[in-house]
Amino acid sequence: TQLLEQSPQFLSIQEGENLTVYCNSSSVFSSLQWYRQEPGEGPVLLVTVVTGGEVKKLKRLTFQFGDARKDSSLHITAAQPGDTGLYLCAGAVGNQGGKLIFGQGTELSVKP
Amino acid sequence: NAGVTQTPKFQVLKTGQSMTLQCAQDMNHNSMYWYRQDPGMGLRLIYYSASEGTTDKGEVPNGYNVSRLNKREFSLRLESAAPSQTSVYFCASSRGIQGYGYTFGSGTRLTVV
Numbered sequence: 078t079q080l081l082e083q084s085p086q087f088l089s090i091q092e093g094e095n096l097t098v099y100c101n102s103s104s105v106f107s108s109l110q111w112y113r114q115e116p117g118e119g120p121v122l123l124v125t126v127v128t129g130g131e132v133k134k135l136k137r138l139t140f141q142f143g144d145a146r147k148d149s150s151l152h153i154t155a156a157q158p159g160d161t162g163l164y165l166c167a168g169a170v171g172n173q174g175g176k177l178i179f180g181q182g183t184e185l186s187v188k189p
Numbered sequence: 190n191a192g193v194t195q196t197p198k199f200q201v202l203k204t205g206q207s208m209t210l211q212c213a214q215d216m217n218h219n220s221m222y223w224y225r226q227d228p229g230m231g232l233r234l235i236y237y238s239a240s241e242g243t244t245d246k247g248e249v250p251n252g253y254n255v256s257r258l259n260k261r262e263f264s265l266r267l268e269s270a271a272p273s274q275t276s277v278y279f280c281a282s283s284r285g286i287q288g289y290g291y292t293f294g295s296g297t298r299l300t301v302v
Contacts, residue, residue, distance in 0.1 A: 086229070107287050119193075119279050119293030120232070165231060167291075175220050175239075175285040176247075179232040 080104070081168055083180035090156055091188055098151045098164055098183045106168035109142055109149045110177065114163040156187045191215050195280050195294035202270040202301045210265040210297050212280030218292070220285030221263035223247075223255060225276040226296075232279065238263055239285055270301045 082101050090096055100109070108127045112120035124133050126142035126149065133140045137160075139152040149166055163184050167177040193214045202208055214221065219240050224232040224247075234247030236255040244255050252274060254266045263282075267274060277298050281291040 081231075083231075110290055112291075117295070119281070119295050120291075121293070122290035125290055167232075169287055175283045175287065175289060175291075176222070176234065176237055177291065178234075179224075181229060181231040 081166055081178055081180035083164075083166055083183050085183060086181060087184045087186075089186045089188065092157055093155050094187075096153050096156055096185070098166075098185075099148070100150070100166035100180050101148045102168060103147065104168070105146050106170070106178075107146070108169040109146070110167045110169070111140055111149070111151055112165040112167060114165060114182075120163075120165055153185075156185075158187050158189050161185055161187050193280055193282055193292050193294035195278075195297050197297060198295065200297060200299050202267075202299065204270060204272060204301060206270050207266065207268050208270065208299075209267075210278055210280070210299075211262070212264065212294060213262045214280075214282040214292070215261065216282060216292060217260070218282035218284055219260075220283045221257065222281045222283070222291070223253075223263070223265045224279045224281065225249065226279060227276050235265065235278075267299075270299075272301045275299060275301045 110125045111123045114120040129144045129146045131142045137154045166180045170176045196211045222237040223235040238244045238257040241260045280294045
């Protein structure tokens with residue numbers, strides 16, 4: 078069974094602080110995606126990383142895919158209250174119709 | 190707006206009752222998925238349909254059945270609801286190509302009493 082472990086599970090910080098969320102597995106994934114979910118809504122795709130070592134930036138968010146394609150990180154610079162939400166990583170499983178395995182999620186709260 | 194539409198948004202069932210959750214997408218996506226979300230457990234795959242006419246079990250299929258009615262619609266049926274099926278259910282669709290992201294519906298919050 079392929080598993081994705083996210084850490085930390087909960088994170089409460091002050092506005093302006095930096096943070097990093099980690100997503101780790103013993104399995105290799107062909108690609109990895111990050112989603113953000115707000116209460117009462119479905120997850121929304123933030124980014125997809127495909128190549129080992131790849132780094133993508135989305136404004137204050139930086140995503141990195143590990144060289145071995147087993148892990149990923151999400152770094153937020155100068156967090157804002159609008160960044161509050163549940164962050165989920167998801168790994169693509171082989172060639173199975175685009176099936177994704179999701180991590181448990183990181184609940185982020187950014188206080189003004 | 191284009192996307193994934195789920196109905197109903199909320200439902201309360203008594204133990205043993207049956208119901209069908211409906212999902213439709215208008216993006217001409219090939220693949221569709223049903224997940225459940227429970228606190229601290231992320232999203233767990235119940236069933237998926239890689240393409241019209243095919244369905245496969247995911248991680249937690251017991252107690253559920255699915256139907257891929259056509260390319261647009263993918264329904265999830267609970268034949269005899271149990272309290273352990275209390276959860277938030279999400280339908281998603283995708284082109285089914287590696288690296289292509291999912292579009293999720295807004296979810297169905299189901300309580301079984």
